[in-house]
Amino acid sequence: MEQKIIDLLKRSNLSITDSRKKILESFFQENSALAHADIEDHVGEDFDRVTIYRTLQTFVDKGIIHTIPTPDNAVLYALCKDSCSAGHHHDNHVHFICDNCNKTFCLEHVVVPAVHMPVGFAASQIDMVVSGICNYCNATT
């Protein structure tokens, strides 16, 4: 784990700092998307709020994580796949928000379907967010 995180930071040309390691750790431990507040809970009192904001922003810039739009307008972050690089995201997958456990997942293997635009509109990015019940909640209830 430790080594994987260090490699990822090096690959992204980022210096190895405690906050970055700890925050990345949060993402690898939880495999769902995290809100700023979740991360604050996870890393505890160790780091300043501002540091977390800046670290997340840095990760987004470097293509390590991406943001997810949600219907209730909370900002969520999730790890990018390897194919993402700095300034060049490939997040064409569907995001899923569970109404039961409230977690948000990247459905990496579900590609956003094409949609036909009216004349005059040119699409450059498409975000698709599905809500419902996730596989874990469906299995346990």
Next chain:
Amino acid sequence: MEQKIIDLLKRSNLSITDSRKKILESFFQENSALAHADIEDHVGEDFDRVTIYRTLQTFVDKGIIHTIPTPDNAVLYALCKDSCSAGHHHDNHVHFICDNCNKTFCLEHVVVPAVHMPVGFAASQIDMVVSGICNYCNATT
């Protein structure tokens, strides 16, 4: 205009107040989606911030407007079609955000395409937000 707004309020079982009329007017004048701040600008100093928040919430509850999730997590509101009623929205259309003029539109005639969910996941709602260049900006630049 005035009469159309009064009718809409009556149909929704809402009392006719100045703030509700003025705020609805904003939506009928702009045919794009509005953020809270846009409305605050539009109605000027006439009404308190809190009143605007509560009025928008009331309209959402009554099915007069719906919220739009955006990638940059600003809350936007837009008029619902007639088929929406209290507690029962039919917003299965695609939303479009123009990267140029920054306006957001409901593409009422573009239905969100079906998407195949992985085993175990049950979808209940799908939001699709497309960004790019709108027909107006494409025509004028």
Next chain:
DNA sequence: TACACTATTGCAACTATGTTGCAAAATGTT
């Protein structure tokens, strides 16, 4: 290892956004 340079962090202060309780004012009803 020590040094110097650069990047990162923490603090404080600030802005924006949104919520709640309560008294005052406006609305709808008779």
Next chain:
DNA sequence: AACATTTTGCAACATAGTTGCAATAGTGTA
């Protein structure tokens, strides 16, 4: 017009996010 009910404005509060700056930690080099 008078009443009961909603709605509004105010004040205070809560949360989210940003910025400048000085202190600190990380990185490359000797």
